[in-house]
Amino acid sequence: MIYNEDFETLPREVLEALQLKRLKQVLDRVYHTVGFYHKKFEEAHVTPDDIQSLADLGRLPFTVKQDLRDNYPFGLFSVPMSNIVRLHASSGTTGKPTVVAYTKRDIETWAELMARSFAAAGLTKNDIIHNAYGYGLFTGGLGAHYGAEKLGASVIPMSGGSTKKQIMLLQDFGPTAICCTPSYLLFLSEVGEEMGVDMRSLRLRVGILGAEPWSERIRQEIEKRLDITALDIYGLSEIMGPGVAMECIEGRHGLHVFEDNFIVEVIDPATGEVLPYGEKGEIVFTTLTKEAFPLIRYRTRDISRLMPEVCKCGRTFVRMERVSGRSDDMLIIRGVNVFPSQIESVLMEIEGLEPHYQLIVDREGSLDTLEVRVEVSENIFSDEVRKLQNIEKRIVKDVKDIIGVSVKVKLVEPKSLQRFEGKAQRVIDKRNI
Amino acid sequence: MKVEQISIFLENKPGGLSGVTKVLKDGNINIRALSLADTSDFGILRLIVDDVNKAKQVLNEHGFAVGRTHVIAVEVPDRPGGLHSILDRLTTEGINVEYMYAFVERSGENAVIIFKIDAIDQAIEALQKNGFNVLPGDKVYGL
Numbered sequence: 001m002i003y004n005e006d007f008e009t010l011p012r013e014v015l016e017a018l019q020l021k022r023l024k025q026v027l028d029r030v031y032h033t034v035g036f037y038h039k040k041f042e043e044a045h046v047t048p049d050d051i052q053s054l055a056d057l058g059r060l061p062f063t064v065k066q067d068l069r070d071n072y073p074f075g076l077f078s079v080p081m082s083n084i085v086r087l088h089a090s091s092g093t094t095g096k097p098t099v100v101a102y103t104k105r106d107i108e109t110w111a112e113l114m115a116r117s118f119a120a121a122g123l124t125k126n127d128i129i130h131n132a133y134g135y136g137l138f139t140g141g142l143g144a145h146y147g148a149e150k151l152g153a154s155v156i157p158m159s160g161g162s163t164k165k166q167i168m169l170l171q172d173f174g175p176t177a178i179c180c181t182p183s184y185l186l187f188l189s190e191v192g193e194e195m196g197v198d199m200r201s202l203r204l205r206v207g208i209l210g211a212e213p214w215s216e217r218i219r220q221e222i223e224k225r226l227d228i229t230a231l232d233i234y235g236l237s238e239i240m241g242p243g244v245a246m247e248c249i250e251g252r253h254g255l256h257v258f259e260d261n262f263i264v265e266v267i268d269p270a271t272g273e274v275l276p277y278g279e280k281g282e283i284v285f286t287t288l289t290k291e292a293f294p295l296i297r298y299r300t301r302d303i304s305r306l307m308p309e310v311c312k313c314g315r316t317f318v319r320m321e322r323v324s325g326r327s328d329d330m331l332i333i334r335g336v337n338v339f340p341s342q343i344e345s346v347l348m349e350i351e352g353l354e355p356h357y358q359l360i361v362d363r364e365g366s367l368d369t370l371e372v373r374v375e376v377s378e379n380i381f382s383d384e385v386r387k388l389q390n391i392e393k394r395i396v397k398d399v400k401d402i403i404g405v406s407v408k409v410k411l412v413e414p415k416s417l418q419r420f421e422g423k424a425q426r427v428i429d430k431r432n433i
Numbered sequence: 434m435k436v437e438q439i440s441i442f443l444e445n446k447p448g449g450l451s452g453v454t455k456v457l458k459d460g461n462i463n464i465r466a467l468s469l470a471d472t473s474d475f476g477i478l479r480l481i482v483d484d485v486n487k488a489k490q491v492l493n494e495h496g497f498a499v500g501r502t503h504v505i506a507v508e509v510p511d512r513p514g515g516l517h518s519i520l521d522r523l524t525t526e527g528i529n530v531e532y533m534y535a536f537v538e539r540s541g542e543n544a545v546i547i548f549k550i551d552a553i554d555q556a557i558e559a560l561q562k563n564g565f566n567v568l569p570g571d572k573v574y575g576l
Contacts, residue, residue: 376442376475381498383440383479383549384531385470411475413444414498 003119003151004112007260008315015316019263020054022288027051027060030294033078036071037296057263058274062284063298065098068238073099079292089137090237097137100237101292107146109289113243113258114147120248120256120313121206121231123177125152130175130204132184133211134160139241140211144179147243153177160184160421167192174203179242182207182214182222182230183424186355189225190419200227206249208233210242212424213302213323213341217348221355232322238298239285245320251311254319261289264320265297266306269327280305282327283320301327303339331361331427333368336405340426343372343407346398350391352379356417361429368431370407372399375414434557435503436547436570437485442498443476453478453497460491465576466547468534479534481506481547483574503553506536506573508543508566516546519565526559528552538576540568545576 002008010018027048030037041047044061051057068076073096077084085104089097102110123129129148133140141159148155156175158166166188170178178185185207192199204226210233222230234255235242244262245255257264262285266275269282283300287293303326307319325339332338340359347353353374360371372395380391392409399407418425443449450469457464466481482488485501492499509515523530528550536545545568550556557567 376498378498378500381440381442381500383438383477383500383502385472385477388442388475388477389472411442411444413442413496415496416444 001119001122001124002314003116008116008256008258008317010260010316012316015259016054018260019288022260023054023057023263023286024048024051026286026288026290026294027296030078030296034076034294036067036076054263057265057286057297060297062272063295065238065299065301068098069096072096074101076295077101077293079103084292086142088139088142088237088241098238100139100241103291106291106293109261110143110240110243111146111150113240113261114143115150116258117208117233117243117246118147118151118153118177120246120315121177121208121229122249123151123153123206127151127153127177128156128173128175128203129153130156130158130166130170130173130178132158132160132166132178132180132188133242139235139237140179143235143241143243144208163188163191163421164195167195167197170202170204171197176203177206177208178204178228179208179233181211181420181424182209182218183212183420185209185222185226185230186218187419187421189222193225199225202226204228206231208246210234213325213329213339215341215345215348216322217345218355221348234302234320234323236300236302238293238295239287239300240290244285247322248311248313248315250313251319254307254311254321256311256313256315256317256319259317262287264306264318266304267299269299269301269303277306277308277318280321280324283323303327303330329427331359331370331429333361333370333405336403338370338403338405342403343399344426346402347372347374347395349398350394352377354379354414356415356419357426358417359427361427361431363431370405371410372407373410373412373417375417376411377414434505434561434567434569435553436481436506436568436573438502438504438547438549439480439482439485439488439492440500440502441478441480441492443478445471445474445476449476450478452495453492456491456495456497457482457488460487462488462491465538465574466534466536466545468532468547470532479532481536481573485574502549504547504549505553505557505560506545506547506568507560508540508568509546511539511542511544515544519546519560522559522563522565523550523556526555528556528559536573536576540566540572540576545573 086102135141232247234245245257265284266281358373463483531549
């Protein structure tokens with residue numbers, strides 16, 4: 001179902017004209033209201049008047065995460081605090097958090113984008129949505145919440161944690177959809193199974209999952225364990241929060257970027273050069289409608305590619321492929337670029353392996369080492385040493401063949417690796433210690 | 434004539450083995466025979482216990498990966514060449530032994546050896562036909 005047919009199915013030329021009109025407005029606004037952008041544009045010898053087509057966008061400088069940190073907390077806001085109705089902040093695992101702001105209209109825009117996302121997942125006002133994204137400074141919980149209410153669905157504001165209680169409510173309240181990270185949904189199903197709950201017999205029929213990179217194999221695993229359709233949602237707090245792009249249930253292949261609100265580009269992360277449709281690179285967004293905290297050419301560090309082919313759902317918005325990693329998650333092991341999600345895909349190809357793993361990066365002398373820790377489930381366990389060693393060898397060989405890097409594999413006891421209720425942290429890099 | 438063995442995956446770390454023995458102690462399970470195969474990273478503990486089902490259940494409850502496999506227990510004359518006579522017979526028949534270990538208790542005058550053999554039915558038949566005493570599970574669990 002399409003929530004806002006007028007916008008979501010605009011012919012491309014009309015959409016692009018709308019984007020250009022909105023781009024000019026936002027550039028004009030940031031140039032005159034945000035000191036940082038005024039200075040940055042001057043340094044690049046460009047003014048808003050120089051941007052006369054969407055192709056001119058490439059003349060504008062990028063905004064990066066460090067710019068947000070440098071202007072902490074409120075330096076990039078383009079409206080006075082009296083017009084701001086909400087603040088959110090990133091977790092800030094490295095240093096200060098990133099602060100983002102919303103006007104009343106921004107909150108309405110965001111709610112609409114989330115309502116569109118839920119509709120793209122086939123949800124209507126008749127659905128009950130179990131929202132297990134964290135409520136609080138994180139944008140996930142409240143973002144999904146407002147969207148669910150906007151759609152008219154019934155929302156269970158569960159937030160993260162209290163896993164056993166979540167399972168009780170999934171059984172008793174009978175939600176038809178769940179929002180959380182894919183790794184948390186796997187954890188939920190594991191705990192549910194331990195409690196003796198048949199997770200396949202719940203009323204759940206769809207999962208709107210995001211906030212971390214995941215693979216097609218993890219999708220299959222989730223769909224098998226819970227008997228649901230698992231869909232990918234994309235967003236980041238700097239740009240809006242969840243609801244920047246959403247996979248449609250009809251296509252299930254790539255996420256439609258809500259292009260009436262955002263311009264999306266893909267660039268070469270090393271050179272900054274804009275790449276044509278179809279090529280893999282770093283995703284860059286420009287916000288078109290946000291009032292409080294507009295961002296121009298913001299580098300997300302997420303790696304994906306854009307698919308311009310028309311989708312069977314009828315939306316004309318370009319699709320971005322499922323994010324395959326982050327440019328800052330990228331590990332460089334002896335000169336080879338490795339994304340944790342690539343290792344995950346290799347592991348999930350091997351029959352019987354559980355989707356729980358950990359990567360340990362270390363350095364022996366001047367040589368980087370990568371250890372892959374994999375849990376031994378009863379599916380792969382054998383009383384013969386040789387058979388377990390064969391599994392280790394198979395993983396080493398597959399990783400070498402597919403990714404081109406030599407790893408060491410360590411089998412560990414079941415459930416000994418950490419489980420995650422929020423974003424999974426699967427990499428331990430000991431090289432900096 | 435088959436005996437059921439359980440096997441447990443262990444990481445090589447302090448307390449790994451005692452974690453298993455504690456679970457078995459608390460479950461009031463008696464170990465009849467054991468062998469530990471280990472590599473630099475992990476170990477596989479193989480056990481013959483008096484109550485296979487209960488042992489698997491309590492170990493699973495404590496999060497261990499537990500396998501169940503059929504092995505055979507053979508009485509071996511307690512004299513020089515006793516074990517060799519069995520292995521010689523199996524070699525003659527072209528039967529490969531994956532691994533073996535000795536039983537703690539004796540059966541009368543004889544020692545008892547556990548064999549893991551892929552061609553288990555063929556091995557039982559060959560040994561019995563040549564006069565070796567292959568012990569049934571019930572007898573082994575209670576030795």
